[in-house]
Each structure stands twice: as structure tokens, then as C-alpha cells.
Amino acid sequence: MTRIDDHSRSAGGAVAAGAVVSAAVAPAAREIRVLALNTWHSGSKVADGIQLITDLIISTQASIVLLSEATEATTAVAAELRRRGHEFHAVPSRDTGILSMFPVEDSADLRWMVKARLRIDGKRLTVYSAHLEYRWYASNLPRGYGPGAPAPGEFAEHEWNKLPEGPVIDPAVIERVNAASGRCEVISDFLADTKAEIADGASVIIGGDLNEPSLLDWTPATANLFDHNGVVLAWETTRRLQQAGFIDAYRSMYPDPATHPGLTWPSDNIDVDVAELAWAPEADERDRVDYIFARGAALRLSAVGIIGPRGSIMRGTRLQESTQDNFLDSPAQWGSDHKGIFATYQLGD
Template sequence: MTRNEDESSSPAAQLPAGRELRVLALNVWHSGSKVAGGTELIADLIVSNRASIVLLSEATTATTSVAAELARRGYEFNAVSSSDTGILTVFPIEDSADLRWMVKARLTVDGKRLTVYSAHLEFRWYASNLPRGYGPGVPPPDEFAEYNFEKIPCGPVTDLATIQWVNAASGRPEVIGTFLADAKTELAQGSSVIMAGDLNEPSALDWTPATANLFDHNGVAVAWESTRLLHEAGFVDAYRSMYPNPVTHPGLTWPSDNAEVDVAELAWAPEADERDRVDFVFAHKTGLELDTVGIVGPRGSIVRGARQPETTLDNFAESPSRWCSDHKGILATYRFTG
């Protein structure tokens, strides 16, 4: 991108007086290494969206490399990372912790406390493949292990108990339970809480009777456990709260089109419509008010192994000419209440 004359100022200085929190969540796909100049593209995205909190998934080395690239451009971001997730922010980091599937940071914003979590959950036991007639990537010796992520010869699996069993075996709902216990402590200590990332699991608000015959759900409606637990604990799904209709605004984030990558690398179920919303921004209803939310990324997805433009009514915050990932990102803006 072409740098503007005012681009050398810190993004924090660009924020309005009300201290808008601009939260960008993105799976950066092998630390941005799958596309030429991936580090620079991620930095471009942060700058163009004036993100003040960036929550990265699949970011083994990206967090530090992107922070260095931003610093080279005159943008100072504080950084913490785990083996797979990372947080970049213009706000002071008071403390941080590696929660294995998440990394956590306590921030101070104008004297207020905000705790943010970046998540990337288990990709195997991908139960949403089953209704689409594909293996969920279950390791041996469990049921469906013989199919890995390949097509199931006998066709789609639509039994809800089976789908929920495979999903629970992933450990994702258990990870969310651990997060909720940690977040409860943060909330009790007066902190606002945001959690975002690639959950590798759809939303209970998306696989509904209204979408049962869309996206190769094959008549199945599933109350996916991880998001169900989050909703029950008072965490609000930013995109679905503002765009509640999963038919007109499905908010699909994976698999995203990427013009610089062969379609075979982007699709896992090449004979199915495997599109899903698996990337999220959640905030606890206490202390934060959502202003805006949109998708960041190409206006195209991969459907049955082919590139396809999206014709939904989804709100795209930005669609860069070059893209760094096989996922789309989410940009949500918040303000403190009270």
C-alpha cells in the first residue's frame, strides 16, 4: 500500500476521544507464509483498519514479525504470543498468560482494565464435515478415523448425537469451559473481556432450522456446544448480534478465496459446500458496547472446489486487493460503557 503522510502517527493517537477499541481477529495461515509478502500484507491490514487490538490465530512466528514490520513503519505495538496465537495492541500490557489454546493479555486503556484472549482451537474432530459427507479428521482408533478428512463412501452423517459426540471429543467445548472460568475471575476483578479467534467450530446461531437446507447442512440444525456455552455465559457474538439473520448475513469466513493460491490448497471438502463462520469476536455484555462489525477479506469463497463470489448481504469492512490467508477476518469496534 502507499503510505500516507500521517501514517507515521500511532494508531492510538488516531482514536477518538471516546476511546474506540478497534478489534481485528484474523487467522494468518501459517504465520502469513503461504502468500508472498504475507508479513507486510498483515501489517497493511492492521494499518488500513486502524486496529488497536489484533488477535491472531495460526501465528507461530507472525506476532513478532508483524510487530517488527509495524515498528519499521512507525507504529508501536506491544506483543505477546504463545506457540500458535498472538496479541498485538497499542495499549499497555500489564500481564499475560499462555492458556495453551489461547493467549491472554491484561490491558490498561485510559485507566480501565480490559482482558483480551486470542484463540485457535483444535482443527481435528471437525464435526461440521459429517453432514457434508466428509471425514472429520478423527485420529485412530476412534470412529471415522479411516476417512481422515476424505469423502465418506456411505454419504452424509446427519445423526445429531454422533455429530455432537465427535465435536465434544475435539476438546473445544472443554477449552471454552476453561476460558469461561478464567474470564469469570477477570470480570469479578472489574475487567471487561474480549475473546476472538478461529474456533474451528460453527456457531449455534448459524446451524438453525432456517439454514438446514443451505451450505450442505443436509437438513441438520446443530446447537454447537462451544458457542452455546459462550452465549449462556453472557458473551455476545459481535457479528451475529448486529446481523442476526444467518440466511441473509451468513458471515462466512472459511474457506476464503485467495487469488494467489491454488484452489486445491483452499478446499478440504472439494465436492461439498463447506462454507462456515468459524472466526469470531466475542465480548462479555458487562462493560462494553458494540459499535460496528464487519468482515475483512475477499468477497469470494470456495464452493465445491471452485472459486465463487459471495452474493449475500454481508457487511464487508474491507476487501484488500491482495490477501494473506485462507480465512476472512473480523473487525469489531467497541466502547466502554458507564
Template sequence: MQFNIWLGGTEVEGGREGIADTIAATSPDVVMLSETDADRVRNLLDDLRERGLAYVDDGNPNDSTVISKSPIIEHTTFESWSKAVISADGIEIAAYSGHLEYRYYVTYLPRGYGGGTPPPHETHDLGWKKIPTGPITDADLILRLNRASRRTEVTETVLADAEGERSKGRLTILAGDFNEPSHLDWDHRTRDLFDHNGAELPWSTTKAIEDAGFLDSYREINPDPVRTPGFTWPSDNPGAEVKNLTWAPTADERDRIDFIFYHPADRLRLIDSVLVGPSRSIVRSERVEETGEDRFWLPTWTWPTEHKVVLSTFEVAERPSARS
């Protein structure tokens, strides 16, 4: 499970309880958390114990955290990332949880808004405001600013580490809130949809992960970005005012920015990938029902976040399957 918990559930009434209820309802073996800190993780583990669920955490003091039903035998902290090595019935899995830089959110430029790019970089004068001259679709500029965020750079460090983990015979799974879309979602099929305004953009962080041999679990199960866009942000949240759920109030700012990647292995088989959360999103400051073919595990409990959760199911074998 990839789960941005929106500042520990503090932004909606009952949000803290809603985080634990989300995990209790879906019962994932491993959860990658974003927008955490030590107190928020401690509270969550206490709340899960009250629901009869025992999880352990990786002890990362920073924003991204891994919690697991199985023992965590090693932990390493990276810039914007945390790694937990999990021992599940003797099978060792290196699980990486990331929460990447939120500024340089240049997916907004084609939508006619500044992306919060800081000085001295180009477009810094726009802040997060609406662009008076309209959308910016210059791919070279957008990708250059995106690289300046260092989201790709810090992720490449983790990808190198994951290669070392695989050399030890460990499975590797990588998840996070990237604050950046996927190159699989901004191609010729969507160039005139979702306020892309003709832009086709090979977003560099997901491309680097793909180039390292990882597969996008949601796109493996749901390959069509038009029929199953898989938007994870901005999600509707009935307990929050719309103005607190949008940063580009006159645009269609929906994107898939929460991901679960896995590196293929004989012992690891992807079974399914779905979204957990409301089936409505925020579009131009309106709560809008999604009309695609994405499948939702709809909450009957307080929804705690402005993201949707990604839940991917894998089958793990003790030994590599016999080759024919």
C-alpha cells in the same frame, strides 16, 4: 480484530507484508492472532513499526496471540488460548485469543467428508476423505465427536477465568479461530442450505460461551444466518491455487468459524461488526462471489490468508453510564 494469518503469511507471495497491510489499513486497537509463533509475531511488530504503527504483544510463545496499541499489563497462557490484560487509558480489558483443535472437524460429516477425527474415535477411518456412503447427519454422533475435540473443555477453562476478571472490574472480550461453527448458524433456518443436508446442530463451544453470558458480536449486528451468513472460511485468495483453499472439494464447506465475543457491561457498547477480506469464497472448488448481505472491507493489498477477518467496533466508557 480476529485474524488467522495462515502460517504467518507464508502460503502466498507477499503474505507477510499483507498481514501488516491488513492491520495498517483497518487500524484495530486490539488484534487476536491465530497461527502465530514468536518469530511471526516479532516479524509482524517490525513490519507494523515500518508502517508507523506501534503495537505490543502478550509474549505467548504458542499459536494464539494478542497484540495491542495499549500497554499489556498481565499475560496468562492456557491450553489453546492466551490472555492479555490491556490497560487502555486506565480501563482494563481482559482479551482472550484462541486457536482451537483443527481435527475432529465434524462440520464436514453432513457435507459428505471425514473430519480428520483421529483413532480410536468413530469415523477415524474416513480421515479427510469423501465418505463413500454419503453425508452423515446423526446429530448425536456429530456432537459426541465434537466434544471429543476438547474445544469446548479448554474454552470452559477460559470462561471461568473471565468470570474472575470481571469480578476485578475488568471488561472481557474473547476471540479466535474455533475450527467449529456456531449454534446460531446451524438451526432450522439453514438446515437445507450450505450442504447442511437437514442437520440442525447446537455446536457446543459457542453455546458454552453464550451460556456464560457472552454475546457474539457479528450475530448481534447481523442476526440472520441466511441473509448474512458471515462465512469466514474458506475464503478466496487470489494469490493461492483453489486446491490449497479447500479440504472438501466437491462440497459447500463454508462456515463461520472465526468469532469475537464480548461480555455485556455498562461501559461497553457494540457499534458494528464487519468482515475484512475478499467477497468471494470457495464452493465446490470454484471461486464464488457471496450473494448475501454481509458487508466486506475489501482489500486493495495482498490478501495473506484463506480466512476472512472479523472486525468489531466497540465504544468504551471510562465509567458506567448513569441509569435512569
């Protein structure tokens, strides 16, 4: 999430595949290692942010990287990878980006995301990197905070501040504010775009920061956790993805949101003051808003986990998570206020 960088409000300016940073040699195997990461203002919020992102890509051996808040980061990271001997195709846009070791046939810009068509051992894979609207953050309402809606939107007078009348727990109100964000329509546009890709025989992966919780997380099992304050809600963006047959990588392998909540935001970052990480400092605002989804009979998920610090921010303080979540790697230095998601797929016939 970001509230001060206007680049989060659009994802324009994708470049054609011919403008790749360098020609890449694709991995021989049909194993696809996907990293989705919010770069936090293009890695600018911490010292050596671009180097830290590059380190992460190399250490995880990611073959496809889906970046959000990546205004300048996509090309900068690709250049740093190349300097270190790792060749990636780069598909940047104004706010999202894709790095791929596999050949990029072409690319296109969608609202709030960028896509690239890849060719892997003769098979088509179309990948999308997304970063959806951060305002109208309706999951703040049951936690007693404003959703950051601009005027004349509902609750706009409260901005991101604590609500004087306390938490809003009426699902109809929460859903109404959430719908005003436009995130649902963006996903519907994405689903319309994927119909042609799937009809052409492509498998599809989308990843990034959707700035909205999952319908699989705000369930009766978590109604009294994470300051949900009893709210059970089928969040619309992920509901539409699920209805269209897209599989949530993390939740498909770890289905219990109470034991494996998969919380990705706000992540702790030991090099950053807590005041920069907490948006609802008197609430438990932890949520899973970063995802990887896939659709395609040829894709088989073999592993998925979280990349990033085990620490989170709760009620304005640092907290070490004691969940059963699968942390694949927790680097000593971290470049974001989100944790990343890493999924490994096998691409069959």
C-alpha cells in the same frame, strides 16, 4: 484451519508483558478497534504475507489484533509495524498472539489461547486470542466428509476424505465427534479464567478461529443451505459462550444466518491454487468459524463486519458471495485462507 502445521495443536509459550516489542502510546479515546485474523501459517503461505498483514492492520486502524496460526507472525508483524512508525505491544505464544496499542499489564498462557490484561484510560480490558483444535471437524460429517479424527477416533479411517456411505445427519453422532475434539472443555477453562477477570471489574473480549460453527448459524433457516443437509445443531462451544453471557459481535448485529451468514472459511485467495483451499472439494463446506465475542456492561458494540475477499470456495471452485454480509474491506491481495472479523467497541464507565 491447518492440517499440516503441528503448531496448531498447542498455544504454549506466552511472554510476559515486559517483553513487548516496543512501548506503545495508547489512543486517547475509549474506542477499541478489534481485528481477529487467522494468519495462515504465520503469513508464509503467500508472498509477502507479513507485509500484507501489516498493511491490513494499518489500513483498518486496528488497536487490538487477535492472531491465530501465528507462530512467528506476532513478533514479525509488530516489528514491521514499528518499522513503519506504528507502535504495538506484542504478546506472542506458540500458536496465537495479541498486538495492542494499549498498555499491557501482564499476560498469560491458556490451553489453545493467550491472554493479555490491558489498561485503557484507567479501565481494565482483558483480551484472549484463540485457535482451537482443528481435528474432529464435525461439520464435515453432514457434508459427507471425514472429520479428520486421529485413530482410534470415530471415522478415523476416513481421515479428511469423502465418506463412502454419504453424509452423516444424526445430530447425536455429530455432537459426539465434536465433543471428542476437546474444544468444549477449552472454552469451559476459558470461562473459568474469565470469572476472576470479571470479578475484578474487567471487560472481556475473545476472538479467533474456533474451528467450529455457531449454534446461531445451523438453525432451521439454514437447514437446507451450505450442505447442512437438514441438520439443525446447537454447536457446544458457542453454546457455552452464549450461556455464559458472551455476545457474538457479528451475529448480534446481523441476526439472520440466511441473509448474513458471515462465512469466513474457506476464503478465496487469488494467489493460491484452489486445491490448497478446498478440504471437501465436492461439498459446500462454507462456514463461519472466526469470531469476536465480548462480555462487559462497559463495552458497547458500534460496528462489525468482515474483512477479506468476497470470494469463497464451494465444491472446489471459486465463488463470489452474493449474500447481504457487511464487507468492510476487500484488499486486492490477501494473506490467508480465512476472512477476518473486525469489530469496533466503545468502552464506557
